[in-house]
Amino acid sequence: MRVAELMPGLVEDLKRLTSIPSVASAGFPAEPLLAAHDFVIDRLRDAGVVAIESLTIEGKTAPVVVAEVAAPPGAPTVLLYTHYDVVPAGDESLWHTPPFEAVEKDGALYGRGTADSKANVMSIIGALKVFGGRPPVGVKVIIEGQEEVGSPFDTYPPSAPELFRADAMIIADVGSVRPGTPTLTVALRGSAQVDVEIRTLAGDKHSGQYGGAAPDARIAMIHLLASLHDAQGDVVVPGLRRTEWTGATYTDEEFRELAEIEPGTATMGTGGLGERIWSGPAVTVIALDAPSTAAPMNAVAAFCRAVLNLRVHPEQDAAEAQAALVRFLSAQRPFGIEAVVTAGETGNGFAATLNGPGYDAATAALRAAWNAEPQTMAGGGSIPLVMALHQAVPAAEMLLFGATDSYANIHAPNERVLLDEFAKAVLAKATFFVEYARRAGGAP
Structure with a gap:
């Protein structure tokens, strides 16, 4: 399979991108942000993408990488979004490895930003590389550098809807409920x-x-x-x-571990866990x-x-x-x-459409990549970008899936991405291109 052949190089590129301390918070230097921006452009070019620009939004330091591959005749267009900036490392004494040195250990890659969201950056690039930059659908790539500190896309998309015009959008800034369980995030509070x-x-x-x-x-x-x-x-x-939550959720044991609830302390509320934290x-x-x-x-x-x-x-x-x-x-x-x-x-929150060709293609792609039945989950946190994109292009299907998982320690010490999940995320996006082209009329 083409993805398996590409993975060693993609992992090395992820290590290089992780080593760039692209922190967008106030007080941190801008040079690493610009270095990460340039690295992403170089990797997109290496993947065969020709039409690449940098968008600078007034009042923002980090430029946005904007790339496009024209759709074949009759094929739909997919927009893929994620970000190259990261949060600060915090107390480095709590890290087992240097936060800005990507360290591979026991099937995982450790380092600040590996999961949030540089593995997602490289999974987009990897999926394009599978097709030599010419996938069976049109593709727009939006990779920004200030998501963690007040994204310009919280408000910008409705002012420039043509930039974001697409039939489906993949927001690759989320992940699976647990490793090995392919998951679509279909709602946000x-x-x-x-x-x-x-x-x-x-x-x-x-x-x-x-x-x-x-x-x-x-x-x-x-x-x-x-x-x-x-x-x-x-x-x-x-x-x-x-309302009752009927999709996938954590077990009580998983939630207690993830929330780090002290032994002997009860959780709050009654009813299902998904209902309490998502719906x-x-x-x-x-x-x-x-x-x-x-x-x-x-x-x-x-x-x-x-x-x-x-x-x-x-x-x-x-x-x-x-x-x-x-x-x-x-x-x-x-x-x-x-x-x-x-x-x-x-x-406002977000609730996805669960009966369109994009949703069906994403479900098929996740099933093929993970060799497991996809699950749906929600997010307790808001992602204003999702609603802004929906306002800009209300007809586009919004699909949220990515390379990380609930145990990735994003925004915390010892952040990591599992390399097997990273590979599956690349395969899922590449497969989505094929499935969506077929289901939305662009391929036999």
């Missing part, structure tokens, strides 16, 4: 922010002189936040959508004003502010869900105290 403020006094007062009668804003806030969940940990806010709401306190335990103050708090993150059912409008949370919090009166509740940013 939406997100909304809500700010809550409570003021009870003109200023903090000594707890010995006033505590017990003076209304403590921090205590009131704690009671207000506690009203969001019942005794089992389920969100009780009316108007937030929750139901979640409210998290992401900020709370309080003195550090390293510097406690004997004072009744006059003011307290909290910031909440609401995760929303993939098919519920995020603003609608946010309004439900605002109404609920505004109606509460802990100790008769009123809170000021303010709506913040929102981002």
Whole structure:
């Protein structure tokens, strides 16, 4: 098989790309980002792609690699997206290997960005290389360099829809539920922010002189936040959508391991795990004003502010869900105290079409590559890019699959990609080109 012949070279290229510390965060040098950008262009040229450009978006440092292969007569066009930037390595003492030296060990390649998302970069390039840069479908490749720090594609696609015009899109920034299980991500929860403020006094007062009668804003806030969940940990806010999840999900043991839940500590909520983390709401306190335990103050708090993150059912409008949370919090009166509740940013979720030629082709490609029945899963986190692309080209089928898996330690120490999963991701994309051409009318 052509993919097997290409894999040694693709692995070496992945090692070289991983060794480039292309961190896009503020305070890091731009030179590695540009080096990674240039490396991607060189590899695309090596794969036989001729039409390659660099797109610079105002206010962004890293240029976007934009490549295109024209469709054969009657064939559909596929857009493939991923990114070449990475998050910082963090505390390097927690790494078993140097984060920006790709180390191959026990069938895996370790290094920052191996899974998120440089293996996906190379899987796209590898799939094109299978056909010498002339696949049986038209191809557009979008590989950006600032996904981790506020992607320009969170908002840019609707302003330039022709650049993204395609019949199907593969978002290669995800992976499988577990190694060996080919997985399509078919839904993403939406997100909304809500700010809550409570003021009870003109200023903090000594707890010995006033505590017990003076209304403590921090205590009131704690009671207000506690009203969001019942005794089992389920969100009780009316108007937030929750449905049963019928696709693949983690076992309880897998989830406890992945979430690093302390022994003896129960998970929150009732019902299926997929329902709790993917097709139901979640409210998290992401900020709370309080003195550090390293510097406690004997004072009744006059003011307290909290910031909440609401995760929303993939098919519920995020603003609608946010309004439900605002109404609920505004109606509460802990100790008769009123809170000021303010709506913040929102981002809608995503639910894929499961009956189009792209979905059928992706299912067939994953089945062939992994020699296993494909599963569907969702993502608890939002990917604004997906919705922006959908707004730009609403008719395109959105397909999310990639080379990583839930155990890849993305954004954490000892990030890794399994080389067998990497090879299967290359094969899946190459097979998708063939299957999609056949199913969408471009090949017999």
